[in-house]
Amino acid sequence: MDFERPIVTVDIVLLTLRDSHLHAGLTRRDKAPALGAWTLPGGWVHTDQDQDADEAAARILRDKAGLVSPYLEQLRTFSGMHRDSRGWSLSVSYYAVVPEPVGEPAGERFRWAPVDGLRSLPFDHAQILRTAVERVRSKTLYSSLPVHLMPAEFTLGALQRTYEQVLGATLDKRGFRRRIEELDVIEEIPGAFTSGGSHRPAQLYRKKAHAPALKTATSNLPVG
Amino acid sequence: MDFERPIVTVDIVLLTLRDSHLHAGLTRRDKAPALGAWTLPGGWVHTDQDQDADEAAARILRDKAGLVSPYLEQLRTFSGMHRDSRGWSLSVSYYAVVPEPVGEPAGERFRWAPVDGLRSLPFDHAQILRTAVERVRSKTLYSSLPVHLMPAEFTLGALQRTYEQVLGATLDKRGFRRRIEELDVIEEIPGAFTSGGSHRPAQLYRKKAHAPALKTATSNLPVG
DNA sequence: CTAATAGTGTCTCTTAGACACTATAAA
DNA sequence: TTTATAGTGTCTAAGAGACACTATTAG
CATH class of the missing domain: 1.10.10.10 (Winged helix-like DNA-binding domain superfamily/Winged helix DNA-binding domain)
Structure with a gap:
């Protein structure tokens, strides 16, 4: 027997260092739910053009933040019945780490926000962000990530x-x-x-x- | 605009130690594609009863291998246009680590196989298995996992x-x-x-x- | 006694952590 | 000169690695 297919999205925690603090890149939603809210850049998988979720993540980063990150890694997959009001949903999350961008970001749909101030974000994006920051801090202890x-x-x-x-x-x-x-x-x-x-x-x-x-x-x- | 929703499954790498070697639990498929083949235990997310993917994994492990694993962790998500003949698909994979089961497994739909002999499995299950074994070996170096x-x-x-x-x-x-x-x-x-x-x-x-x-x-x- | 595995004592060599020192620029 | 940051030398204490030793069973 078949079940309703979950909603599948890809969300990206884009991190950089500005003014001595970690910042995350946020985009403004242009659809319901959470219309107008700032969230992690994300989007649907385009089953007609994305070879896999990694490619979807790179495409979203390119389209929404206007950049190509040499370091883009899968973080983990968050899922649940109630994390999205539209139904059972699943987010394959990624984290990217980039140098401080020069100048202000182009457009009104993108901004940088200090991660320590982001206690609440729509959906479970605060948790995704927290997980990514933990991962980055932990990898910093024993790797060349920074x-x-x-x-x-x-x-x-x-x-x-x-x-x-x-x-x-x-x-x-x-x-x-x-x-x-x-x-x-x-x-x-x-x-x-x-x-x-x-x-x-x-x-x-x-x-x-x-x-x-x-x-x-x-x-x-x-x-x- | 909307896109076709990907096929979402949960697959589990169930590992134990028998005869001094790591073994993985396999189940026999009772549907196309790969009908009759041995694969990693997996299944659809049941959007009506699984709260999240973790619960789906625990349910599948219970139903297909007849056991409850105290250690069940998300591994990573594998996805792609071509990994499943039915279309763009996504597998949230987990790995579980259990003591050597006593006696032979009940039923003909389940068996243990030494991981070193499993070079090829349907879909991308060989890659998922390899990733899980790598993860377990790596965690063994610095943790209490074993x-x-x-x-x-x-x-x-x-x-x-x-x-x-x-x-x-x-x-x-x-x-x-x-x-x-x-x-x-x-x-x-x-x-x-x-x-x-x-x-x-x-x-x-x-x-x-x-x-x-x-x-x-x-x-x-x-x-x- | 020997054989086999369990369990401990301890020596050495490496390396982490601390910190003092020298180097080189500008004012 | 002083001040500031760059960069190096090196001592010490802790810990990893090696390995020898004792302990306790059965035969």
Whole structure:
């Protein structure tokens, strides 16, 4: 016997670091339910063009946030009878991590919001967001994930501040540098240094061209 | 505009340890496509009775394998245009880890198969199985997951052999015991020991009553 | 006694964590 | 000079890994 097919959507937690805090990208809904509300970017799977849910996520990110994220991972699937007023629904959720965008986002249908202020969002999007932030914080402890928050060129000091801002904790400089070197995902840009400050210039680094999106260590960063 | 709703199923990788090797529980399909083939236990979401996908997974496990697993976790969602001949489909997959069942499974619609021999399964079930086994091996390195493979009472030696069989590597006894003690998920059964072998009896242990399903360490077990 | 497995003591070597030190810029 | 940040050297304490030792049963 057959059952009614659930509603299937793909929702994306798009994260970046602005003003020293994690921000999530939100879009304004143009349909009921929750018409006019700010939610995580999401949409239906287009069964005629999306090869799979990953492609649907990349398409939605492109259409709603106008960007292509090199780091886009499935988070988990949220489902239930009551999470959407239209019926039994299922959301395959993803999280993306991108460098701070330059300038204000184009259009009125997209904005960045600090994740710590987002206690309530329509549907179960607050829970999805919370899960994504937890995942990112946890991966930050033992992986190179925060490198995706950095611009093309950056210093080790800036990378450490990024880790610290994601974790909400300070790290020892020596230990941090040892760890990053082990992960082997960034490289010096020969001869490139910062300039301008009244202090010693810093070596600029970039992601290694062929490094995997994520490298993991076998132990956690020491936090507090 | 609306799109055709994808086919939604829940599939479960049910794992146990028999004869020193990981085995997966398979059920025989009684419908097309792949009629008569052995596949991962799975089924439709029953939108009228399942509160969410977790409940659907528990129901399917109960109906098809006749058991209730204390450890049942979402693995990930597999989807695509071509993974099921009936159309664009999506499978929310789960993995469960249970002690070796006593006796042969009841019925002809269920059997255990060694995971290493399962190179090909209908749909993308071989890939789902591979992903689950990877996940279990990886969690074995830093968590108490294999405790769910143990019967109600067991020795530390048996637990170590379980870890070793899942990992396919030998572990140092001292280090292993230190690690298990840190995880703090099992306890001695006062006065209970093995008997019968021509050697010193071993203390019997059990899961702690209120321990969480999974405890994690901050570093990996040392393997080769 | 031997054989076999259970369980503990402990030494060494690695590494994390702390922190002091030097380096180099601008004012 | 001072101030600020970049970057390195290195000591120490904790812990992992190795492995030898004792304990307790049956035969």
